[in-house]
Amino acid sequence: MSTTAYQGATAEAIRHHYDVSNDFYALWLDRSLTYTCALWAEPVLGTEAVPDDLETAQARKLDYLIEGARAVGTRRVLDVGCGWGSVLSRLTQVHGVQQAVGLTLSDSQAALAESAGIPGAEIRVENWRDHHPAEPYDAIISIGAFEHFARTGLSRAERVAAYREFFGRCFEWLPPRGRLALQTNVKGNNTVMDKATVRELMFIIETIFPESEIPALSEVVEGSEKLFDVVSLRNDPDHYSRTCAEWLHRLRNNREAAVRFSSEENVANYENYLEASVRHFQNRHLGLSRIIFQKGR
Numbered sequence: 001m002s003t004t005a006y007q008g009a010t011a012e013a014i015r016h017h018y019d020v021s022n023d024f025y026a027l028w029l030d031r032s033l034t035y036t037c038a039l040w041a042e043p044v045l046g047t048e049a050v051p052d053d054l055e056t057a058q059a060r061k062l063d064y065l066i067e068g069a070r071a072v073g074t075r076r077v078l079d080v081g082c083g084w085g086s087v088l089s090r091l092t093q094v095h096g097v098q099q100a101v102g103l104t105l106s107d108s109q110a111a112l113a114e115s116a117g118i119p120g121a122e123i124r125v126e127n128w129r130d131h132h133p134a135e136p137y138d139a140i141i142s143i144g145a146f147e148h149f150a151r152t153g154l155s156r157a158e159r160v161a162a163y164r165e166f167f168g169r170c171f172e173w174l175p176p177r178g179r180l181a182l183q184t185n186v187k188g189n190n191t192v193m194d195k196a197t198v199r200e201l202m203f204i205i206e207t208i209f210p211e212s213e214i215p216a217l218s219e220v221v222e223g224s225e226k227l228f229d230v231v232s233l234r235n236d237p238d239h240y241s242r243t244c245a246e247w248l249h250r251l252r253n254n255r256e257a258a259v260r261f262s263s264e265e266n267v268a269n270y271e272n273y274l275e276a277s278v279r280h281f282q283n284r285h286l287g288l289s290r291i292i293f294q295k296g297r
């Protein structure tokens with residue numbers, strides 16, 4: 001049992017973002033409601049970009065991480081931060097997994113994922129920190145949730161300690177040589193920022209994702225030290241830039257309905273955040289890591 005306070009975003013802060021309205025998100029995400037960076041067919045940007053679509057690119061991303069975690073055909077898999085259930089559904093419906101357990105802090109996400117009746121899936125509104133599984137998992141996947149595991153304003157040492165606790169739990173829940181597939185935004189290595197850039201990034205942290213923080217890649221790896229080996233690592237900022245551009249395009253095409261399902265202020269905020277994200281992934285103020293970890297002992 002942990003004696004320190006949870007250092008990540010509170011359930012209230014998570015709900016502030018993800019409980020806006022399921023209908024609102026359905027207007028601009030792909031059909032699987034995957035709300036994280038897709039994996040596009042290469043090359044991603046430029047005149048010679050290969051024809052691709054968001055649905056296919058999201059399924060390719062899920063498969064990349066599911067295969068990387070060696071979850072295919074296994075009995076029990078955990079998805080930490082399961083959103084509206086796209087990983088759970090892909091695990092049990094496409095990859096022959098018997099039981100897929102998903103954790104989220106959002107009631108609306110859980111309600112929608114439950115209503116889909118995904119065979120073999122169990123959706124829990126539960127912080128990973130309070131999760132005490134009766135049995136171990138064969139593999140663990142976590143996509144786009146890590147950014148919420150350390151809140152804004154912590155020191156580097158505090159953030160690393162918070163990440164370390166997450167890796168420690170995953171270590172306990174996996175068998176020897178078990179794998180964790182993690183996808184997370186990371187800070188980019190272009191640290192040259194004008195005032196407008198700093199303002200835009202602060203707007204995203206304060207207004208769109210309160211209490212959350214984008215980790216440095218070194219902090220993620222440091223948090224995993226002596227527990228996990230890094231098997232592979234991809235940095236795909238252009239993939240997130242293109243994903244955000246696609247989301248923004250869909251949101252603008254459905255603007256009237258988006259305002260009806262939320263508010264004018266909310267839609268304007270999302271347009272600003274997606275538009276800023278397109279640029280900041282492109283100019284490397286932000287990065288996108290997909291890391292396959294394996295238990296080191």
Ligand SMILES: C[S@@+](CC[C@H](N)C(=O)[O-])C[C@H]1O[C@@H](n2cnc3c(N)ncnc32)[C@H](O)[C@@H]1O
Pocket residue numbers: 008014018033034035036080081082083084086103104105106109126127128129142143144145148149
């Ligand atoms: C950006 S969404 C990603 C959802 C999904 N993985 C996807 O790719 O569409 C982040 C998810 O992390 C969940 N989350 C954040 N902090 C969490 C925590 N401490 N425990 C469990 N889930 C958490 C949120 O509720 C949400 O479902």
